[in-house]
Amino acid sequence: MMGPSHALSGAAAWLAGSWALEHFADYHQSPLAIAVGTAVCAGGALFPDLDLSGKVTRNQGGATVARTFGVFSLFIAEVIEKLSLGVYHATRLSKDPRRNNGHRTLTHTIPFTVLVGWGTTTLCATYGKWAVIGILFFMIGLALRGLFDDWAKRAGWVIVTLVSLAAAWFTFLNLPGDRGYPMIGLAVGVGCFVHILGDLMTRAGVPILWPIPIRRRMWTMVGMPNSIALKTGSKAEVVFVRIGLTVVAVLSAIGLVAPNVLDRFTIES
Ligand SMILES: [Zn+2]
Secondary structure, eight states: OOHHHHHHHHHHHHHHHHHHHHHHHOOOOOHHHHHHHHHHHHHHTTGGGGGOOEEGGGTEESOGGGGTTTHHHHHHHHHHHHHHHHHHHHHOOTTSOOOSOOTTSGGGSHHHHHHHHHHHHHHHHHHTHHHHHHHHHHHHHHHHHHHTHHHHHHHOHHHHHHHHHHHHHHHHHHSOSSSOOHHHHHHHHHHHHHHHHHHHTSSSOBOTTTTOOBTTBSSOOBOOOTTTOOOTTOHIIIIIIHHHHHHHHHHHHHHHHOHHHHHTTSOOO
16 A cells, blocks of 8 residues: 555544544543544554665655655664564574565564554653654654645655644643653554554555464465455555545544534434
């Protein structure tokens, strides 16, 4: 799947989850908390593809998400890709193929998702608002790049960086400071998980079972058979998947912020 679909799936998952929590568990969140969670989850849903490195020195290549903060994020992508490749080689078994690129390995596993969610929560708990503002800045940047792909391309990475900073600062000023921020860690983790599910729909698949060894393979790629697999950038992905995700996101958002609007459409009994 491409960046915008991943970001949309993260946003839709967080909004639908928040709606379900409010509806069935009476768990209420402020509009700002919902907006922050949605942005962070959309950003988190792009995070695993930061393992697609480009050419840092020439400011080229990488996944869309790697270009969010110009050469800075390209450099991060380079480091994550090489690190992932290192973990791949350190844990591969005799039937795992040789690789010279770490894309779709470590960052596309369940342990990584848990680690990122836990790490984010720990950072926020230890360093409080300053960690929160850093994480928000980074995640909002990724979300902007993914959700508003065309705008981000036209605006360039400097504008994206400045807008993310402003949004993170605004949140910093308005979020209540007297409690931890477990929702931010959860949103990053859920985002990563939703990304893996998205890639699971493709033919190439993801090593979702790592580190469970199966037939002398540690990195078994699990994907869809050719006939039903989503092809990256295909019409099915761009039109149906995105429309479906947008409908889910918009309905959940209306249900959360203005539930009486939806009531008007239900049949009177
Ligand atoms: Zn991916």
